[in-house]
Amino acid sequence: MQLTNRSQVVSKKEMTFLERMYLPAIFSGMWITFTHLFKKSVTIKYPEQTREFSKIYRGQHTLKRDEIGAERCTACGLCAVACPAEAITMVAAERKPGEEHLYREEKYAAVYEINMLRCIFCGDCEEACPKEAIFLTDRKVDSFYTRKELIYGKDILVEGIEKDKRVDVSVRETSSVAEFKKHNEFAHNETFNKNKKTKIDRH
Amino acid sequence: MTIDFLIYKIILVLIVFSITLLVATYSTYAERKIAAFLQDRIGPNRAGPFGILQPLADAVKMFMKEEVIPSVSNKILFIIGPGLCMLTACMTGVIIPWGKSINIGGVDYPLQIADVNIGILYLFGVLSLGVYGIMIGGWASNNKYSLLGAIRASSQMISYEVAMGISIIALVMMTGTLSTGEIAAQQGVGKLWGIFDTPSFNWNVFYQPLGCLIFIICAFAETNRAPFDLPECETELVGGYHTEYSSMKLGLFLFAEYINMFISSAVIATFYFGGYNMPLIGRWVHDPNWLAILGFVFLFMKIVGFIFLFMWVRWTLPRFRYDQLMNLGWKILIPLSIFNLIITGAVMMRHEIITYFFK
Numbered sequence: 001m002q003l004t005n006r007s008q009v010v011s012k013k014e015m016t017f018l019e020r021m022y023l024p025a026i027f028s029g030m031w032i033t034f035t036h037l038f039k040k041s042v043t044i045k046y047p048e049q050t051r052e053f054s055k056i057y058r059g060q061h062t063l064k065r066d067e068i069g070a071e072r073c074t075a076c077g078l079c080a081v082a083c084p085a086e087a088i089t090m091v092a093a094e095r096k097p098g099e100e101h102l103y104r105e106e107k108y109a110a111v112y113e114i115n116m117l118r119c120i121f122c123g124d125c126e127e128a129c130p131k132e133a134i135f136l137t138d139r140k141v142d143s144f145y146t147r148k149e150l151i152y153g154k155d156i157l158v159e160g161i162e163k164d165k166r167v168d169v170s171v172r173e174t175s176s177v178a179e180f181k182k183h184n185e186f187a188h189n190e191t192f193n194k195n196k197k198t199k200i201d202r203h
Numbered sequence: 204m205t206i207d208f209l210i211y212k213i214i215l216v217l218i219v220f221s222i223t224l225l226v227a228t229y230s231t232y233a234e235r236k237i238a239a240f241l242q243d244r245i246g247p248n249r250a251g252p253f254g255i256l257q258p259l260a261d262a263v264k265m266f267m268k269e270e271v272i273p274s275v276s277n278k279i280l281f282i283i284g285p286g287l288c289m290l291t292a293c294m295t296g297v298i299i300p301w302g303k304s305i306n307i308g309g310v311d312y313p314l315q316i317a318d319v320n321i322g323i324l325y326l327f328g329v330l331s332l333g334v335y336g337i338m339i340g341g342w343a344s345n346n347k348y349s350l351l352g353a354i355r356a357s358s359q360m361i362s363y364e365v366a367m368g369i370s371i372i373a374l375v376m377m378t379g380t381l382s383t384g385e386i387a388a389q390q391g392v393g394k395l396w397g398i399f400d401t402p403s404f405n406w407n408v409f410y411q412p413l414g415c416l417i418f419i420i421c422a423f424a425e426t427n428r429a430p431f432d433l434p435e436c437e438t439e440l441v442g443g444y445h446t447e448y449s450s451m452k453l454g455l456f457l458f459a460e461y462i463n464m465f466i467s468s469a470v471i472a473t474f475y476f477g478g479y480n481m482p483l484i485g486r487w488v489h490d491p492n493w494l495a496i497l498g499f500v501f502l503f504m505k506i507v508g509f510i511f512l513f514m515w516v517r518w519t520l521p522r523f524r525y526d527q528l529m530n531l532g533w534k535i536l537i538p539l540s541i542f543n544l545i546i547t548g549a550v551m552m553r554h555e556i557i558t559y560f561f562k
Binding site for chain 1 (some may be wrong): 245
C-alpha cells in the first residue's frame with residue numbers, strides 16, 4: 001500500500017561517465033552547503049533566550065492545595081499505580097481533629113516522594129488523580145549533584161499556602177474537566193459540598 | 204654573507220613562523236565557525252566577542268589536560284612523534300615566495316626565506332618526512348589500533364604522494380624550473396595562452412587544469428582532511444594514530460594538520476593560482492615596495508580562500524571508504540596524472556611532432 005508519493009524506486013543501473021566522475025555531484029553538494037552560509041541560524045542562545053514552552057509541557061510536578069489552603073491529596077495511591085516508571089511512593093496517615101485546614105480529606109499523604117530520576121514525565125499520575133491533587137507544570141527540574149537530591153519529597157512538591165506561591169495549572173485543565181466541574185452533583189469535595197449545601201442522592 | 208643579511212633572514216623566518224602559527228590557530232576557530240554556518244548554527248561565541256578568543260581557550264584546555272604516557276610505549280619515540288609532525292609542518296613554509304622583493308635603501312630583500320633552486324624537491328622531501336611523525340607516533344604507542352591507524356595514514360599519504368608528484372612533474376616540464384620563486388615570477392609575465400594580454404594573469408591553472416585538480420585532491424589527502432580523513436576519524440575507527448595521545452602532544456598532532464593545511468593552500472596558490480600576482484593591479488600601483496606588500500596581501504587572500512575550500516569540502520562530503528580511497532588514488536588519479544604528463548609533453552613538443560609525422 002502506498003501511503004505517500006515520496007518513496008523512490010531504487011535503480012541499480014550503471015552510472016554514466018559524468019556520474020562516475022563524482023565531480024558534478026560534489027559541486028552540486030558544495031553548492032547546497034554554500035547556500036546554507038546565508039541562512040538564518042536556528043540556534044537559541046540559551047541563558048539569554050529561552051525557548052517558549054508549549055502549553056501542555058510536562059515538567060516538575062506540584063501537589064495542589066484547595067481554596068482554603070488544605071492539601072488535596074488523599075493518599076489513595078492511584079498515581080503510584082498508574083506510574084509506569086514506578087517513581088511515586090507514599091505513606092498515608094489519618095487526619096487528626098483540628099487539622100481540617102491542612103488536609104482536605106480524612107486521609108492524607110504523610111510522605112509523598114517522586115523519584116525524578118525514574119519519572120518519565122508521561123503525565124499518567126495527573127490523569128489518574130481523582131482529587132486533582134497532582135499536576136505537571138511548565139517548570140524544569142533543577143540540576144543536581146547527588147542522586148539523592150532527585151527524590152523530591154513533600155517539601156518541594158507541595159505548593160505554597162500563600163496566594164502568590166500557588167502554582168497556576170489552569171492551562172492544563174481541559175475543557176471536559178472544566179465542564180465536569182460545573183456540575184455540582186459530581187463534586188466529591190466534602191468542604192466544597194458543605195459550603196454549597198448541595199445534597200447528593202445515594203442510590 | 205653580511206650581518207645585515209643574517210638579521211634580515213632571521214626577521215623573515217620569525218615573521219613567517221609566527222604568521223604560520225597564527226593562521227593555523229585561527230584556522231581552528233574558522234573551522235568551527237564555518238562548520239556552524241554551513242549547518243545553520245552559530246558556532247563558538249562565548250570566549251570574547253564573536254568567540255575570537257576560542258583558540259586561546261582551546262590551547263589552555265589542551266595544556267591543562269593530564270599528560271598520559273602509556274607505560275608500555277617507547278617513551279622517546281612517543282615524544283618525538285608529534286614533535287616531528289610539527290617540525291615538518293613548519294619547515295615547508297621556507298620555500299613559499301610570499302611576495303616580490305622589498306627595496307630598502309637600494310638593497311633588494313626578497314620575501315622568500317630560501318629561494319633554493321630545487322624548491323619543489325625540498326617540498327616533497329619534507330612532505331614525505333611528515334609521514335614519519337605519524338608512523339612513529341602510532342608505532343611507539345604500542346597499541347594495535349594506533350599502529351593500524353598509523354599504517355592507514357602512511358599508506359594513504361604515500362599513495363597520494365605519487366599522483367601529486369606526477370602532476371607536479373607536468374608543471375615542472377612546462378615552467379622549466381624547480382624553484383618556487385621562479386614559478387611564481389613566471390606567472391606574472393607574458394600573455395595568457397599567448398593571446399590575452401592581461402598583465403599578471405598568466406596563471407598555471409589555465410595551462411594545467413587537470414594537474415591542478417589532481418594536485419588539490421592529493422593535497423586534501425596529504426593533509427588528512429575530509430573526505431580523506433580516515434587516519435584520524437574519531438567516530439568509527441577509534442581515532443587512529445593518536446589514540447594514545449593526550450594533552451598538548453595530541454594538540455600538536457591536530458595543530459600540525461592545520462599548519463599543513465595553511466602550507467598546502469600556500470603551495471596551491473603559488474604553483475597554480477599565480478602566487479603573489481594579481482591581474483590589473485600594476486595599472487594603479489607603480490611603487491615596487493607597495494606592489495610587494497599588495498602581492499603578499501593577494502597571496503594571503505588566495506590562501507584564505509583555499510583554507511575556506513578545505514573546510515567547505517570537509518563539511519560537505521562524507522568520508523571515503525578505505526577501498527574507495529585506494530581505488531581513487533591508484534586506479535584513477537595516477538593514470539590521470541600520467542595522462543596529463545603525456546598531454547603536457549605532447550603539447551610542448553607539438554612542432555617537433557607535427558614535423559615528424561606530417562613532413
